[in-house]
Amino acid sequence: MKIFQCDNCNSPLFFENHKCEKCERLLGYRDSDQQLLGFAPWRASLISDKEQFEFKYCMNEQYGICNWLLPKNATQDYCSACQLNRTIANLSVDQNFENWRHLEIAKHRLVYQLQRIGFDLRSKLTHDEGLCFDFIAKNDDPNIMTGHSDGVITILIKEADPTFREQAKKKLGEPYRTLIGHLRHEVGHYFWNILIRDNSYTLQTFRSIFGNEQYSYNDALRTYYQNGAPSNWRQSFISEYATSHPWEDWAETWAHYLHIMDMFETAHFFNLEVNDKTTPENKRVTSTFDPYTIQDFETIVRKCIPISYAVNSINRAMGISDVYPFIITPNVIHKMTFIHELLLPRRKL
Numbered sequence: 001m002k003i004f005q006c007d008n009c010n011s012p013l014f015f016e017n018h019k020c021e022k023c024e025r026l027l028g029y030r031d032s033d034q035q036l037l038g039f040a041p042w043r044a045s046l047i048s049d050k051e052q053f054e055f056k057y058c059m060n061e062q063y064g065i066c067n068w069l070l071p072k073n074a075t076q077d078y079c080s081a082c083q084l085n086r087t088i089a090n091l092s093v094d095q096n097f098e099n100w101r102h103l104e105i106a107k108h109r110l111v112y113q114l115q116r117i118g119f120d121l122r123s124k125l126t127h128d129e130g131l132c133f134d135f136i137a138k139n140d141d142p143n144i145m146t147g148h149s150d151g152v153i154t155i156l157i158k159e160a161d162p163t164f165r166e167q168a169k170k171k172l173g174e175p176y177r178t179l180i181g182h183l184r185h186e187v188g189h190y191f192w193n194i195l196i197r198d199n200s201y202t203l204q205t206f207r208s209i210f211g212n213e214q215y216s217y218n219d220a221l222r223t224y225y226q227n228g229a230p231s232n233w234r235q236s237f238i239s240e241y242a243t244s245h246p247w248e249d250w251a252e253t254w255a256h257y258l259h260i261m262d263m264f265e266t267a268h269f270f271n272l273e274v275n276d277k278t279t280p281e282n283k284r285v286t287s288t289f290d291p292y293t294i295q296d297f298e299t300i301v302r303k304c305i306p307i308s309y310a311v312n313s314i315n316r317a318m319g320i321s322d323v324y325p326f327i328i329t330p331n332v333i334h335k336m337t338f339i340h341e342l343l344l345p346r347r348k349l
Contacts (some may be wrong), residue, residue: 001109001262003269004036015112016105018067028055028069031080031115037069046072058082063097065104081111083123086132089157096137099160103135106179110187113262116292118346124151131190146182148189155182173240175325181255188254192247195342202342209338210253211246220245236331253335256326260336263324264291264304276306292347297340301333 004013011022013036019026026039028046037055039046046055046069053071058079060066068079076083084107089096114121124130134154136144146156158164160179169177196202207213224244233243242252267287276285285306294300305328312322328336 001112001266001269002034003266007038015109016067018061018064027067028057029067030055030069031112034112034116060104063101065101066108068108080115080121081108083125084111084121084132085135086125086152087134087136089135089137093137095161096157099157100135102160103155103157103179106183107133109180109262110183110258113258114187116265117343129194131187146186148186151190151193153183153186153190155179155186175322181259184255184258185251188251189247191254192250196250205338206250207246209335210249213246215245217245217247234327235329238326238328238332238335249335253332254339256328256332257336257339259324260301260304260328261291263308264300267304267307272307274306274310278306278309295344297337298333300340301328301336 001015004015004017005011006013006020006023006025006027008025009020009023011020013020013027015029015036017027017036019041020038024041026041026046028037028039029035030037039055046057047053055069056072056074058066058068058070058081059077060079060082061068066079066082068081070076070079078085082104088100091097091100111121122130124132129151131151131153134152135157136154137157138144144154144156146159147154159168159182165177168174196206221244224241229237229240229243233240237243237249237252238256239252242249264287268290271287273284273286276283285303287303287307291300308324312324315321315323
């Protein structure tokens with residue numbers, strides 16, 4: 001993610017900041033140009049000093065979970081990220097509010113990234129082919145599960161509980177389980193429908209790379225949960241679950257593509273530089289470019305691997321799990337390249 005600075009005192013800011021901790025300037029995120037704007041705290045209105053535009057906060061700012069801005073005269077009360085919410089769990093129930101807050105942090109970061117790619121996200125509440133989110137508790141409906149269906153992404157709110165997430169991670173033998181990971185995976189299913197399903201040429205290319213998705217999905221999952229992944233799965237898949245069905249291979253690969261792009265964008269804004277300890281040459285690797293402006297995906301992944309290795313090593317020094325505990329093989333790079341090239345026309349290179 002882009003790194004932000006206070007336009008008054010130049011202090012570093014996180015994407016979610018509502019005010020600068022140093023000078024107490026009010027902050028708001030404008031998604032049209034990915035800017036975190038500052039406002040004088042003593043003013044009654046949110047007026048940009050640089051542009052003299054007047055804004056209002058998203059309605060969810062009252063809960064402290066959104067700092068996004070809308071024009072003062074906008075008819076909408078919710079920002080482009082919060083407009084995608086269809087359902088949230090009962091906030092009067094203990095822990096639901098805190099879980100929702102964590103889900104919103106992850107969802108806003110997802111929306112930021114999808115907008116950077118070039119997607120104009122529309123809410124399913126107003127557009128049939130749009131996208132929406134249901135953040136719900138299991139006890140509301142015992143049959144509900146995290147997943148995607150026709151543009152509706154359902155996330156069980158308990159996934160935001162770190163204790164539950166760690167227990168599920170161990171039970172399922174997963175090396176990585178996060179809220180942003182869930183969201184990136186599930187939104188991948190939505191974009192399969194949008195980008196691939198109805199385009200015959202793209203669909204045939206997809207099948208040549210990921211396999212034929214017409215094979216029964218339910219049968220494939222049943223077989224996977226009975227037998228697990230093949231022993232050689234690492235050669236062609238980013239995760240064991242990706243072996244279950246071409247749709248899941250796509251969604252897992254899509255999620256990891258977004259992981260890599262976001263990780264490298266963050267490294268770029270920090271101008272991160274490391275020695276490549278993954279090769280005998282020990283060459284210097286710098287993150288000197290914005291990955292969203294690069295056409296060749298191998299250029300991105302070639303530099304991202306040593307950076308992730310360095311960050312993983314720092315985590316291990318602190319007794320923390322690897323940030324990115326995965327191996328990217330040439331076959332996986334081929335799949336990610338397909339996604340990268342599919343998205344290139346949406347970007348302003």
